[in-house]
Amino acid sequence: xxxxxxxxxxxxxxxxxxxxxxxxxxxxxxxxxxxxxxxxxxxxxxxxxxxxxxxxxxxxxxxxxxxxxxxxxxxxxxxxxxxxxxxxxxxxxxxxxxxxxxxxxxxxxxxxxxxxxxxxxxxxxxxxxxxxxxxxxxxxxxxxxxxxxxxxxxxxxxxxxxxxxxxxxxxxxxxxxxxxxxxxxxxx
Amino acid sequence: xxxxxxxxxxxxxxxxxxxxxxxxxxxxxxxxxxxxxxxxxxxxxxxxxxxxxxxxxxxxxxxxxxxxxxxxxxxxxxxxxxxxxxxxxxxxxxxxxxxxxxxxxxxxxxxxxxxxxxxxxxxxxxxxxxxxxxxxxxxxxxxxxxxxxxxxxxxxxxxxxxxxxxxxxxxxxxxxxxxxxxxxxxxxxxxx
Numbered sequence: 507x508x509x510x511x512x513x514x515x516x517x518x519x520x521x522x523x524x525x526x527x528x529x530x531x532x533x534x535x536x537x538x539x540x541x542x543x544x545x546x547x548x549x550x551x552x553x554x555x556x557x558x559x560x561x562x563x564x565x566x567x568x569x570x571x572x573x574x575x576x577x578x579x580x581x582x583x584x585x586x587x588x589x590x591x592x593x594x595x596x597x598x599x600x601x602x603x604x605x606x607x608x609x610x611x612x613x614x615x616x617x618x619x620x621x622x623x624x625x626x627x628x629x630x631x632x633x634x635x636x637x638x639x640x641x642x643x644x645x646x647x648x649x650x651x652x653x654x655x656x657x658x659x660x661x662x663x664x665x666x667x668x669x670x671x672x673x674x675x676x677x678x679x680x681x682x683x684x685x686x687x688x689x690x691x692x693x694x
Numbered sequence: 695x696x697x698x699x700x701x702x703x704x705x706x707x708x709x710x711x712x713x714x715x716x717x718x719x720x721x722x723x724x725x726x727x728x729x730x731x732x733x734x735x736x737x738x739x740x741x742x743x744x745x746x747x748x749x750x751x752x753x754x755x756x757x758x759x760x761x762x763x764x765x766x767x768x769x770x771x772x773x774x775x776x777x778x779x780x781x782x783x784x785x786x787x788x789x790x791x792x793x794x795x796x797x798x799x800x801x802x803x804x805x806x807x808x809x810x811x812x813x814x815x816x817x818x819x820x821x822x823x824x825x826x827x828x829x830x831x832x833x834x835x836x837x838x839x840x841x842x843x844x845x846x847x848x849x850x851x852x853x854x855x856x857x858x859x860x861x862x863x864x865x866x867x868x869x870x871x872x873x874x875x876x877x878x879x880x881x882x883x884x885x886x
Contacts, residue, residue, distance in 0.1 A: 566842065568840060569840055574840060576838045576840070577819065578818075578820050579795075579818055579819065580772065581794070581818060586794065588790050590770075590771050610740075613742050614743055617743045617745070642794065659793065660794055661793060661794075661816060662791070662794075662795045662814075662816025663815075671842055693841070694843075694844065
């Protein structure tokens with residue numbers, strides 16, 4: 507007995523092509539954020555610090571992430587401003603305006619105002635954060651009478667490693683202003 | 695990581711207006727040294743909002759500000775303090791002081807070496823553990839990754855020759871037994 511085969515349907519679709527697994531280098535222009543941060547620093551730097559130094563500090567602090575927020579700390583924004591740092595900025599403004607240290611009652615008022623700003627979305631606005639962060643650095647520069655000393659007080663450590671790293675980064679970034687690699691190398 | 699006995703802790707962060715008129719307020723104290731013959735007391739003064747100026751007193755001596763410099767250097771907020779350890783205790787304090795980082799200290803009286811050992815640290819997170827080494831105290835702080843180094847841990851070790859602590863980064867914790875620092879509760883006035 508011979509069997510007969512009836513063709514129901516022929517496959518006409520194309521076979522899936524063999525995967526091409528050859529590695530391909532994808533070029534991502536991550537210097538766009540660096541250029542953006544540089545523009546922000548130029549427009550909002552309220553200190554005598556060099557813009558490259560501020561850029562390297564910002565990368566050290568937040569890796570350019572406006573929403574960086576370490577657990578257990580009140581640090582916020584590009585420059586990781588704590589509530590206490592914002593309060594110090596407000597107190598220093600009052601001190602300069604008055605020509606002397608504010609009284610406890612005046613300090614209470616400026617602390618409350620600063621705490622409100624710190625709790626608001628204003629603080630993660632990049633421009634505002636850089637204004638406050640650089641004003642805070644100027645407070646430390648005025649207090650320490652040197653940039654090196656200012657960063658020791660800012661960092662809360664006297665080993666000077668923080669400033670050494672951002673200074674070396676800034677010196678190289680000045681010569682190669684769009685290089686993200688220099689920033690990444692700083693924190694390796 | 696082995697856990698040593700956890701000691702109830704004390705947190706300080708509440709404004710206490712009545713204290714302004716009274717003066718210095720004792721917050722807590724720890725009995726230190728393996729023979730329990732030393733004490734370290736934490737006090738505070740001059741409150742403004744949720745901040746106050748913090749002081750330490752060793753063995754009942756006149757209190758001194760937590761940090762050198764003017765009063766603002768020792769004005770802290772979000773301050774937490776605790777005594778940790780079973781056979782021997784260490785006093786650990788952390789909070790937001792003048793620096794833009796969480797600052798703090800760990801203090802122990804090393805009875806074998808007959809010396810006070812104080813570690814000053816400043817990082818983005820609070821310390822997780824202390825280590826009672828015969829050569830000196832150490833403190834371990836987890837690294838957030840947004841720091842001067844990508845390594846997992848920041849370790850401060852007391853250096854007896856320098857009389858202060860050195861900060862190092864490492865992917866491995868110290869090999870000694872860890873004494874974990876617990877989450878702090880806000881219970882002003884506790885004595886330990």
